[in-house]
Amino acid sequence: MSTGSMEQLYQQVILDHAKFPHGRGLPTDGLGPAGASATAVVDHGTCAAQSHQVNPTCGDEVTLRVDLDTSGAAPVVSDVRWEGQGCSISQASVSVLHDLVVGADLARVDELGRHFRLLMSSRGAGVDEAVEEDLGDAAAFTGVSRYPARIKCALLGWSALNDALIRTGATAPATPTKETA
Amino acid sequence: MTTTIDATTPPVGDATHAAGTDATAPPRRHLSAGELAAVRADFPLLQRTLRDGRRLVYLDTGATSQKPDVVLDAEQDFYTQRNAAVHRGAHQLAEEATEAFETAREQVARFVGADADEIVWTSNATAAINLVAYAMSNASLGRGGDAARRFALAPGDEIVVTEAEHHANLVPWQELAARTGATLRWIGVDDDGRLRLDELATVVTERTKVLAFTHASNVTGAVTRVAPFVARAREVGALTVLDACQSVPHMPVDLHALGVDFAAFSGHKMLGPTGVGALYGRRELLAAMPPVTTGGSMVEVVTMAGTTYAPPPQRFEAGTQMVSQAIGMGAAATYLAELGMDAVEAHEQTLTQLLLDAVASVPGVRLVGPADARERLATVAFVVDGVHAHDVGQVLDDAGVAVRVGHHCAQPLHRRFGVAATARATAGVYTSAEDVEAFREALAGVRTFFGLESAPGVPGGAAGKGTGAR
Numbered sequence: 001m002s003t004g005s006m007e008q009l010y011q012q013v014i015l016d017h018a019k020f021p022h023g024r025g026l027p028t029d030g031l032g033p034a035g036a037s038a039t040a041v042v043d044h045g046t047c048a049a050q051s052h053q054v055n056p057t058c059g060d061e062v063t064l065r066v067d068l069d070t071s072g073a074a075p076v077v078s079d080v081r082w083e084g085q086g087c088s089i090s091q092a093s094v095s096v097l098h099d100l101v102v103g104a105d106l107a108r109v110d111e112l113g114r115h116f117r118l119l120m121s122s123r124g125a126g127v128d129e130a131v132e133e134d135l136g137d138a139a140a141f142t143g144v145s146r147y148p149a150r151i152k153c154a155l156l157g158w159s160a161l162n163d164a165l166i167r168t169g170a171t172a173p174a175t176p177t178k179e180t181a
Numbered sequence: 182m183t184t185t186i187d188a189t190t191p192p193v194g195d196a197t198h199a200a201g202t203d204a205t206a207p208p209r210r211h212l213s214a215g216e217l218a219a220v221r222a223d224f225p226l227l228q229r230t231l232r233d234g235r236r237l238v239y240l241d242t243g244a245t246s247q248k249p250d251v252v253l254d255a256e257q258d259f260y261t262q263r264n265a266a267v268h269r270g271a272h273q274l275a276e277e278a279t280e281a282f283e284t285a286r287e288q289v290a291r292f293v294g295a296d297a298d299e300i301v302w303t304s305n306a307t308a309a310i311n312l313v314a315y316a317m318s319n320a321s322l323g324r325g326g327d328a329a330r331r332f333a334l335a336p337g338d339e340i341v342v343t344e345a346e347h348h349a350n351l352v353p354w355q356e357l358a359a360r361t362g363a364t365l366r367w368i369g370v371d372d373d374g375r376l377r378l379d380e381l382a383t384v385v386t387e388r389t390k391v392l393a394f395t396h397a398s399n400v401t402g403a404v405t406r407v408a409p410f411v412a413r414a415r416e417v418g419a420l421t422v423l424d425a426c427q428s429v430p431h432m433p434v435d436l437h438a439l440g441v442d443f444a445a446f447s448g449h450k451m452l453g454p455t456g457v458g459a460l461y462g463r464r465e466l467l468a469a470m471p472p473v474t475t476g477g478s479m480v481e482v483v484t485m486a487g488t489t490y491a492p493p494p495q496r497f498e499a500g501t502q503m504v505s506q507a508i509g510m511g512a513a514a515t516y517l518a519e520l521g522m523d524a525v526e527a528h529e530q531t532l533t534q535l536l537l538d539a540v541a542s543v544p545g546v547r548l549v550g551p552a553d554a555r556e557r558l559a560t561v562a563f564v565v566d567g568v569h570a571h572d573v574g575q576v577l578d579d580a581g582v583a584v585r586v587g588h589h590c591a592q593p594l595h596r597r598f599g600v601a602a603t604a605r606a607t608a609g610v611y612t613s614a615e616d617v618e619a620f621r622e623a624l625a626g627v628r629t630f631f632g633l634e635s636a637p638g639v640p641g642g643a644a645g646k647g648t649g650a651r
Binding site: 005006009010015057058060061073084086087088089090147148153 | 232570571572574576588590595601602632
């Protein structure tokens with residue numbers, strides 16, 4: 001086995017998240033079973049929605065539920081719970097996403113999503129230091145961007161989050177803007 | 182073009198995998214080391230290297246095969262020497278182009294034990310199966326008149342497929358059922374991935390109008406015994422549609438001997454170009470079948486009031502055809518025929534055993550499909566415990582070993598085995614024992630890499646030594 005490229009792709013932080021994922025497990029009194037999307041349930045300053053996303057080329061799946069606290073001025077992600085099956089990249093990415101966005105307001109979630117997509121489109125070159133710093137554990141996915149077939153794996157959870165947020169109707173997440181670096 | 186019309190029902194044969202069971206058969210010829218080296222030299226792509234100068238180990242022939250020089254040359258020759266519109270124009274080039282196009286049809290027909298007028302060019306095998314399904318749909322709407330009534334479906338009728346089908350031989354039938362009100366039923370597979378022959382008697386009934394099944398699974402490599410399917414279909418008067426995509430490139434296939442009504446196969450899996458496939462249909466059936474795609478080149482007389490259609494195969498070949506690809510497919514058939522499909526099959530059976538041994542030799546790796554090399558092709562799907570197929574494929578790729586990962590367009594079969602994805606190594610005529618050995622070595626390192634188990638003599642997993650992880 002060659003050394004280097006595989007270790008760069010499968011960084012320890014990715015393997016750890018894949019093995020011990022954060023936020024995994026949908027609440028049983030939730031919005032429906034894994035494999036189903038559900039639109040918002042609004043209840044006294046909270047709001048929740050769920051999205052099921054599939055990567056049709058490989059069959060990887062994630063069902064992600066987002067809970068918002070809408071009692072303040074700006075909606076804040078109060079929880080992300082998910083269920084899924086797939087490769088270590090796709091599963092670790094949802095776990096890292098969970099850590100990044102829980103507690104963030106929607107503008108911040110947007111920014112993180114934009115930064116992560118920027119990283120994924122960098123073809124292995126990475127992003128500037130400030131963005132990398134901002135992404136925290138998610139910066140470990142830099143190596144994934146060198147393998148076009150795997151980028152979708154890393155983005156699966158982010159697509160589910162985006163769709164779930166739209167389903168909450170709390171506010172439409174801004175479309176990613178290209179000039180943001 | 183071949184000669185007489187023969188409307189009689191052909192005999193049922195079972196010229197599936199010879200499996201070495203016929204003691205009276207002459208010993209099968211293997212490719213010698215020298216022949217294999219010569220074959221490999223015919224494939225320019227096999228000479229290239231990968232990232233960091235690594236040797237290419239191509240074990241994804243089941244997805245698409247590489248192409249020999251003769252195929253590339255045939256296409257080039259057409260465009261540099263013969264290019265003209267076929268079946269129209271009276272100039273010399275048009276004649277030569279038409280002749281090359283029709284010669285290719287004869288080459289492909291002969292290769293699968295059919296007559297040239299029973300071969301319809303399609304853009305791929307998926308299109309070939311859809312052609313039959315849509316012709317039946319049109320017949321169900323009354324198109325094609327009385328002659329086409331045997332293709333018509335209505336509520337109460339049934340279409341039978343199997344749980345092992347590629348989506349290409351499943352979804353078109355689901356759609357046909359939805360359009361006509363017919364019901365889709367299926368034959369199951371056993372734990373080794375073999376079709377449940379015992380279900381033929383119960384699932385295929387007098388209501389069955391179509392029985393569509395694969396000749397060889399693109400996941401498990403299991404080869405279907407065709408004879409019981411054809412026999413049961415005839416008992417109940419159902420049409421048979423054989424997906425021969427995986428069998429035609431890897432074993433001798435004689436469609437007349439098999440006795441199926443229709444068969445589909447593709448060019449790109451049998452050393453030919455992409456963009457071309459073939460539908461085989463028994464002559465009398467094609468003659469009775471209404472057209473699907475309509476327009477130029479498939480007509481007899483067109484007036485503003487209506488149109489009569491050309492006889493098959495032209496009736497099903499509307500518009501400009503994929504001429505150079507068809508010629509390339511003809512060249513591929515000729516190339517394989519000259520090697521001898523018995524020799525190709527024998528060579529690949531050796532590789533099947535080597536692949537099975539490789540998979541069995543690595544702890545934590547499970548085979549999906551029959552373990553007996555005599556019942557299967559060199560299409561070997563497997564699961565590595567604790568490692569997702571994508572991650573398996575990535576580590577193999579890093580060693581230069583190209584396999585396919587995912588559901589291989591057979592989600593129901595994967596669901597049957599309780600897995601979402603498998604990794605799959607597939608061999609072809611140009612695959613060598615060295616390729617399989619490289620595969621085995623890379624496979625042996627997979628679980629180690631993910632820290633699941635140490636290979637003998639290697640302390641600890643190799644993963645996680647990268648920099649930049651926080």
